[in-house]
Amino acid sequence: MATPVGFRLGVDFGTSNTVAVLATPSGTMRQLLVDGAPVLPSAVCLTRDRRLLVGRDAVHAARSAPEGFDPNPRRRVDVASVRLGGVDVAVVDMIAAVLGRVVGEARRVAGGAIESATLTYPAGWDRNRLGVLHTAAARAGLAAPHLVPEPVAAGYSFLHAAESPVPVGSCVVVYDFGAVAFDAAVVRRTPTGFEVLATDGLPDTGGVNIDAAIVGYLGTVYSPRDRTAWQRLVEPSGQADLRSSMLLWDDVRAGKEMLSRQPATLVHVPLFETDAPLGREQFNELARPILVRTVETTRAVIAQARVAP
Numbered sequence: 001m002a003t004p005v006g007f008r009l010g011v012d013f014g015t016s017n018t019v020a021v022l023a024t025p026s027g028t029m030r031q032l033l034v035d036g037a038p039v040l041p042s043a044v045c046l047t048r049d050r051r052l053l054v055g056r057d058a059v060h061a062a063r064s065a066p067e068g069f070d071p072n073p074r075r076r077v078d079v080a081s082v083r084l085g086g087v088d089v090a091v092v093d094m095i096a097a098v099l100g101r102v103v104g105e106a107r108r109v110a111g112g113a114i115e116s117a118t119l120t121y122p123a124g125w126d127r128n129r130l131g132v133l134h135t136a137a138a139r140a141g142l143a144a145p146h147l148v149p150e151p152v153a154a155g156y157s158f159l160h161a162a163e164s165p166v167p168v169g170s171c172v173v174v175y176d177f178g179a180v181a182f183d184a185a186v187v188r189r190t191p192t193g194f195e196v197l198a199t200d201g202l203p204d205t206g207g208v209n210i211d212a213a214i215v216g217y218l219g220t221v222y223s224p225r226d227r228t229a230w231q232r233l234v235e236p237s238g239q240a241d242l243r244s245s246m247l248l249w250d251d252v253r254a255g256k257e258m259l260s261r262q263p264a265t266l267v268h269v270p271l272f273e274t275d276a277p278l279g280r281e282q283f284n285e286l287a288r289p290i291l292v293r294t295v296e297t298t299r300a301v302i303a304q305a306r307v308a309p
Contacts, residue, residue: 179206
C-alpha cells in the first residue's frame with residue numbers, strides 16, 4: 001500500500017514580499033493566507049523591547065521604531081549582520097523569522113507537520129547565498145527544503161496554463177521585474193522539467209528605482225521651496241525625520257500602484273503638508289528609462305540562449 005503524501009509547502013521568499021502555496025494530501029493547492037492576506041511583506045523590525053517582528057507587524061512597528069526597521073532582509077544576504085535599533089542582528093535570523101512566520105501559518109492550516117517544502121531563489125545566486133537561505137529555512141523549521149531557481153519555478157507554472165502549452169524542447173522567457181532587482185532568463189522544457197539556458201540581471205533596477213524616480217521628480221518641485229525640509233525627507237537623521245521619510249516613500253509606492261487602476265493620484269509630501277498630483281502619463285515617462293534597460297537585458301539573454309524570439 002502506498003504511503004499517503006502529506007502537506008507540502010512552496011514558498012517564494014521575495015525581496016519585498018513573500019508568498020506561499022500549500023498542497024494538501026489530496027493534491028489540491030491553496031494559496032496560504034498569512035495575517036489574512038495572500039502576500040506577506042518580507043520586512044522585519046526589532047522593537048525597543050528587543051522583539052523581532054515580521055510582515056505587517058514589522059511595517060506597523062516601524063512607525064514607532066523606524067531605526068529598527070529593515071523592509072528587505074533578502075538584500076542583506078551577502079553580509080553577516082545588520083544593525084537594527086542599535087543591535088547587531090544576524091541576517092540569517094532575519095530571513096528565518098520571515099520564513100518562520102510562513103511555516104507557522106502553514107502548520108496551523110495543515111493541523112500538523114509539513115512533509116516537504118520548496119523554496120525559490122534567484123538563478124544568479126551563488127553557493128554562499130544558497131547556504132544562508134538553507135540555514136534560515138532550517139531555523140524556521142524546514143530541515144531539508146528543495147531549492148529551485150525562480151525562472152524554473154516560473155516555467156513550471158506554464159504547465160498548468162492550458163492557453164500556453166509548453167511542449168518538450170520549447171522555451172519560455174521569464175521577465176522578473178522585482179522590487180529592487182530585475183532578472184531575465186530563458187528556460188527550456190525537458191522531459192523531466194526545465195533547464196536554464198541563459199540568465200542575466202540588473203541588481204540595481206526594480207520597483208524601488210521607479211519610486212526613486214518619482215521622489216526625484218517631487219524634489220524638483222518642492223526642494224526649491226524649502227531645501228532644508230526636503231533634505232530632511234531624503235536624508236533623514238533623527239527619528240522624526242525617519243518617520244516622515246518612510247511616510248513619503250510609502251505614499252509614493254501606494255500612488256504608483258494606484259496608477260495601475262486610475263489615471264491620476266495624489267502623493268502626500270510630509271513636512272510640506274501638501275498633496276502632489278501625479279498622472280499616469282507623467283509616471284510612464286519617469287519609468288520608461290528604467291524599463292528600457294530591462295527590455296535590452298531581456299533581448300540580450302534571448303540572444304545568449306540562441307533561440308528565436
